[in-house]
Amino acid sequence: MLMAVLCTLLMAVPTVSAHHKAENKVEKILYIPHDNRPISDKQTAEVVKKLGYEVVVPPDEMLGSRDDLGKPDELWNWLQQNAQDADAAVISSDSMLYGSLVGSRKHEYSKNEVLSRADRFKAFRKEHPKMQLYVFGSIMRTPRTGEASGHEEPGYYRNYGSDIFRYTVLKDKSEMEGLTRREKKEYEFLGRLIPQKALSDWMGRREKNFAANEKMIQLTRTNAFNYFVLGRDDNAPYSQTHLESRHLSAEGKDLGKTRFQAMAGIDEIGMLMLTRAVNDIRRDVPFVFVRYNWGRGEFTVPSYSDEKIGDSIASAITAAGGMQVKSPDKADLVLTVNTNPNGRTGEANDRDNDGTPREGTKYFADIVSDYVAKGYPVGVADIAYANGSDNALMNELRDRGLLFKIRAYAGWNTPTNSTGFVIGEGMLTRHMKDDAVDHLLITRYLDDWAYQANVRNIIARQLTWLRGDGVYGNLDSKMDAVSSRSSRMMTRFVENNLPPFDSLAEIQVRFPWNRMFEADILHSAKQDINYFAR
Numbered sequence: 001m002l003m004a005v006l007c008t009l010l011m012a013v014p015t016v017s018a019h020h021k022a023e024n025k026v027e028k029i030l031y032i033p034h035d036n037r038p039i040s041d042k043q044t045a046e047v048v049k050k051l052g053y054e055v056v057v058p059p060d061e062m063l064g065s066r067d068d069l070g071k072p073d074e075l076w077n078w079l080q081q082n083a084q085d086a087d088a089a090v091i092s093s094d095s096m097l098y099g100s101l102v103g104s105r106k107h108e109y110s111k112n113e114v115l116s117r118a119d120r121f122k123a124f125r126k127e128h129p130k131m132q133l134y135v136f137g138s139i140m141r142t143p144r145t146g147e148a149s150g151h152e153e154p155g156y157y158r159n160y161g162s163d164i165f166r167y168t169v170l171k172d173k174s175e176m177e178g179l180t181r182r183e184k185k186e187y188e189f190l191g192r193l194i195p196q197k198a199l200s201d202w203m204g205r206r207e208k209n210f211a212a213n214e215k216m217i218q219l220t221r222t223n224a225f226n227y228f229v230l231g232r233d234d235n236a237p238y239s240q241t242h243l244e245s246r247h248l249s250a251e252g253k254d255l256g257k258t259r260f261q262a263m264a265g266i267d268e269i270g271m272l273m274l275t276r277a278v279n280d281i282r283r284d285v286p287f288v289f290v291r292y293n294w295g296r297g298e299f300t301v302p303s304y305s306d307e308k309i310g311d312s313i314a315s316a317i318t319a320a321g322g323m324q325v326k327s328p329d330k331a332d333l334v335l336t337v338n339t340n341p342n343g344r345t346g347e348a349n350d351r352d353n354d355g356t357p358r359e360g361t362k363y364f365a366d367i368v369s370d371y372v373a374k375g376y377p378v379g380v381a382d383i384a385y386a387n388g389s390d391n392a393l394m395n396e397l398r399d400r401g402l403l404f405k406i407r408a409y410a411g412w413n414t415p416t417n418s419t420g421f422v423i424g425e426g427m428l429t430r431h432m433k434d435d436a437v438d439h440l441l442i443t444r445y446l447d448d449w450a451y452q453a454n455v456r457n458i459i460a461r462q463l464t465w466l467r468g469d470g471v472y473g474n475l476d477s478k479m480d481a482v483s484s485r486s487s488r489m490m491t492r493f494v495e496n497n498l499p500p501f502d503s504l505a506e507i508q509v510r511f512p513w514n515r516m517f518e519a520d521i522l523h524s525a526k527q528d529i530n531y532f533a534r
Helices: 002-012 018-023 042-049 070-081 093-097 113-126 157-176 181-193 196-221 241-253 267-280 307-319 363-375 391-399 414-427 433-466 476-497
Strands: 028-032 053-057 088-092 130-141 227-232 260-264 287-292 323-325 333-338 378-382 408-410 505-509 520-524
Touching: 002 287, 018 307, 028 070, 028 157, 028 267, 042 053, 042 267, 070 093, 070 113, 088 093, 088 267, 093 113, 093 130, 093 196, 113 130, 113 196, 130 196, 130 241, 157 181, 157 196, 157 241, 157 333, 196 227, 196 241, 227 241, 227 267, 241 260, 260 307, 267 307, 267 414, 287 307, 287 414, 307 323, 307 333, 307 408, 307 414, 333 363, 333 414, 363 378, 363 391, 378 391, 378 414, 391 433, 408 414, 414 433, 433 476, 433 505, 433 520, 476 505
Parallel strands: 028 053, 028 088, 088 130, 130 227, 227 260, 287 323, 287 333, 333 378, 378 408
Antiparallel strands: 505 520
16 A cells, blocks of 8 residues: 555656756746745755755745735746746745735736736646646635734734624534524624624635635646645635635545645745655655654644644645555654644643653653664654643753754744645655765754743833833844844854754844744854844
């Protein structure tokens, strides 16, 4: 059975011509992320660059940001200009249709404009029939509250976000299993409470997004793409995102998971598609063995997701071009998943994430230690908390000398962001030298552990002390002070927790989206702080 599945996967891997092999050139991969956040953009591209591939990314100013929704027509021109000698392209359809991920939520384009841009993929495929083309898009998210939207939804969502979310919960549940009499009354009440103009606008944006995604699935059916994946941005077991995903999954069911998937998560999918591109170029199908902490483990439904983490991990392995196996003995990656035994996901800024071991902490650290001691290539998906590392686990890994004996780590943003990213990175680090692996681990430890789980929370509580006007979500004139203070605290954290690598001599923290949620952390030897700036 295993061999039959493997043969099927290998048949789906595109062949590499003898002429291409003979050239022995550096493969060139075009990468158009869904925005210019460091994790979406340069941190993802950096992983593949460490393997020696040429990864070409559009200029930051062409990509979408928080306030600039992006420039889709300029991105199409850039793609055409750079495609002639490219071996593969990994492309965000959100960038090509709306300008960016945020643009998909806030744009003012007509449905015809969006669908005509989607049609350009058909023409692009005809012009470049031999290029391996991997495209990923998003099913629009359904934030639980206006605050949770992070000002990335239309303005009315700040006032009516909670009501809109609940309205869609009931709408989805009505389709799946029906509503009680009380729920029917609540649904009717919310329909009257939410301003009709706001609800019509929000649903209208989603209708355009849904139609565009349907179009992309149809294009996949005509072989316009080697692989197409739709990510479900922040959602819940019942929500508008979940409802639309059910219908889109049914639309593409005939394609099979080796050509199309709708899966939980979004920010990690660029990493998964780049990994798939590399695996296809190498004609490789990595084997992944997954081990969870004790307790709920694979049955955990983490925050910001609508499904069991075991299902999300299985989808991510398939999307990256790998295969899940039942034994670590022949695995190319042993993925250890730090779930809480009770199946709940905390937030990294919770008070109990203070470094004190909890139920399951030492048990999970023993799992990691055991696999490392046996020589397995270990990756750690740290998802006990969302939006940052589990401090107790990281302290255990530090004290046991394991931080730089594992091959990949992730503990950032949503749990599915972390699991997907570490799966992609872990598949690729097995081809890297130790120095390159250490560099990638440092990137994650600085961002996920030092900043997200520690420095960010401390600075957020100190914001009122700093001069200038600004808040967590809009730093404005406080930005320089926050950057300086964060850089100093990061330096102290590194001195206390990481080995004295030369590349950690200078640390600078920047905030490209004018908010504290994400940071661009530059680190280098002295007098070389611009080394990682593109």
